Amino acid sequence: MPNSLTNQEADSNRSASLPFSLTILGAGSATPTLRLHQTAQLLTIGSDYVLIDCGEGTQLRLIEQRIRPGRLRYIFISHLHGDHYFGLAPLLSSLNLGGRTEDLFLFGPRGLDEVLTTIFRVSDSRLGYRLHFQPVDPNTPTILLDHPQMTVQSIPLQHRIDCTGYLFRQKPHKPHLLRDRLPDDVPVAYLKQLKDGQDILGGDGEILYASTDYTVPASDPRSYAYCSDTRYVEELVPQLHGVNLLYHEATFMDDNAQRAAEVYHSTAKQAAAIAAKAEVGRLLIGHFSSRYKQFDLFLEEARTIFPETYLAIEGETTAI
Incomplete structure (x- = not known):
């Protein structure tokens, strides 16, 4: 079986050609390596770009993938550990330098607005566009966005600090x-x-x-669930039930299950167990610890429980 979703999906090209697709920009964890960048994903839905987390260097990853950052409309940040948002202020600044005037919508944990305000204040930076910030309740699933093409709901996760995943659902299509x-x-x-x-x-x-x-009837609406840093939480299963594609962190393998529990992360087997219990279509695992040099063993471990598991491969785009 192929290791990546792109290999499985013969028609998966660049995100611009897919109406609902996911591009992996970074699949590593806290410490960047020469092989893996810190967490960031780009979701394409219709003509809109949605950025999910923004680790260090994300804007360079967008440029490498020939994705125009100016087309970003929504940004969702899961939590305030640096590997998930240290690339945000530089990205916002570059959008300003590029002459952006269109409003940008940012969703994330309370305190993110304070961080950005401080950075822009001490650097005497002023944005030439409106940045709308909406804090996310980390404890209760909430509809955050009701867009003509999709809805976005928060997914409460359990990490060392407040952390939120996101559930993206297409709205039904017309015939x-x-x-x-x-x-x-x-x-x-x-x-x-x-x-x-x-x-x-x-x-x-x-x-x-x-x-x-x-x-003729339109295709069924699709769904994507993003579960960032979290320990194994079975309470997620009802909210994730039946999604077409689930991304669930898998920082460690089962040989480090105790370490995973101590730092509120998951193993590949635990991610697969959530996918199996939630009866999702496919599972994508990432956020790999820098202690590992090879990732095929993550895949083997997860597939013993959930065969439709794939690795998050940086630079690859797949249709959802």
Whole structure:
């Protein structure tokens, strides 16, 4: 079986060509190495870019992947350990230097606004765009964003400090219109009605065009759950149940399970156990400790419990 989602998904190209996709920018943990960068992911949904965590050097990773940072609209930060947000202030500053004027929406733990305010104050930096900050309750699942294409809900995690994961769900799609079946002179208003699932009726109530005859059902909406730093928490299972793709940290292997518990992290086996209990479609593991030089053993360990496990490979994009 392939180790990465990209190898499994033959049609996975760059995020710009996928309507709902994930690009791994960093899959390492607290200490960066020459092989792994600190945590950051880019979620593409429609024409919007969503950044999830922003470890040191994230803006360089975006440039390396030929992703335009100016297209970012939403940023979600899980917690205030440096490997998950030390790249944020430089990114925000670079967006300003690049002439950004569009509003940017930032979600994260209380205190993040104080950190950024202090950095910009002592450096006498002023942003030329509005940065909207919304603090996230670390204890209660909450709908944070109701976007035309998706909703975002917080996932309470258990780490050494307040830490939050995020659940991204596409909204149901409208049916696809089969325009080649319709006469060329059909009014545009009829097309919208058909896509909305409404039949077109004549003056005496007869059906002129049935929606089911001229549309095909859209694909099912997809979902992605991001579980950043956390110990093994079975209480997550109901909220994660049935998601298409779950990212769950796997900092350690089972031989360091005691160490994982002490520092509120998870092992590959524990991540797989959560995926199995939640009956998710696929599991992506990352946040690997720098003590490990090879990661295939993480995969082998997790797949003994949940076969549809894959490694988070930096630079790879996969359709969700």
